[in-house]
Amino acid sequence: MRSVIKRVILLTAILVVIVPLLARGFTMAFARSRIYTAPEATPHHRVAIVFGAGVRGNQPSAVLYDRVVSAVALYRAGVVDKLLMSGDKRFANYNEPAVMRQTALRLGVLDDDIALDYAGHSTYDTCFRARTIFGLRDAVLVTQAYHLDRAIFTCSALGVAAVGYPADRRPYAAMSWFQLREFGATLKAFWDLFISRPLPALGEPLPNRLSRGGLLHFPLS
Template sequence: MLNYKISKKWLILVTLALISALLLAIASSASSIYLYCSSTNNIKADAAIVLGAAVWGEEPSPVFRERINHAINLYKNGFVKTIIFTGGVGESNEPPEAIVGRNYALAQQVKAADILTETQSRTTHQNLTNALEVAKAHQLNKFLIVSDPLHMKRAVLMARNLGMDAHSSPTPTTRYRSFHSQMEFLSRETYFYFVYLVFKI
């Protein structure tokens, strides 16, 4: 009976230790994601890669529009010469995200020759993988990754693991402004960050 009590106590202690370690890892990752979001590289690159987001019919959603506008500002201020829009079809009755981004940029006087697209991806990893193939075809080697601030750590890690010379360029404004929306986004990003570390997807 004594050995059983000791074993049970030991099991509880080990379980508590594992839970504590997991919670610490989650808190540490969430903190690093939050702090990383302020990391901006004001450097010149060959292209800005705009990670896809939802579209509303023929128009970009507010989140996507923030990303597109930031890429256009990088282009017009001479930080990049090319913009690569990524993203396929979210809903069957909508155009690909990349095409919506391209049309929006054209309306803002970005030259058609300076816009590239990939229209097959559905995830961040696919965005970057497909964008890299497009970039290779046009001899583009250095990139600014454009997305929401809390998305940057995972996105840049993915890009660099693909062998890209990638640098963080978060949107200076974000649609996730309230504490609740930021915490919701941070929780989701922390989860997907762990998923990527484990499964590389």
């Protein structure tokens, strides 16, 4: 009986501790050589994908604001030509992409150089839709470092060759929680990519929306 209990405890420890550590370590190793910490060192790509985060009304959270500011830094440096703002718009009074767009406009980005994806409900959804809806084959991903490894791995696994630019511009009050949560989020990423393969909200493919000649804004759901 005791040996059975020990085996159960050992198996539980493996599942709860070791597997998440291995998954997180794998994504970190995968992304390490693909992360650039200065705009001038980042290789040119046509599009930067900016991942959504929390908003209050029409104001971005500190995390989201820094993501937009970092993407604008790449845009100003000529590293990217277009910004794809992907986030959540599940409710009438909650619209991450719209807030991201307004923030980017205030920072001097041309409206023609911004595209909005309103169905970026998760990292998986954003990367999936970037490939299937917007026709992207490569991109610079902009998000905080704690999330960047998983984002690069997810987009790459879904057919978008990705490099990353970290958006950390200040200390964040909930950073310890973000980092802890990332272990579970990384496990879910592996599950989604290789086992469940969920189908996000889709629509008509629109690869020309991110063409060099300009792009139009459109609501996606």
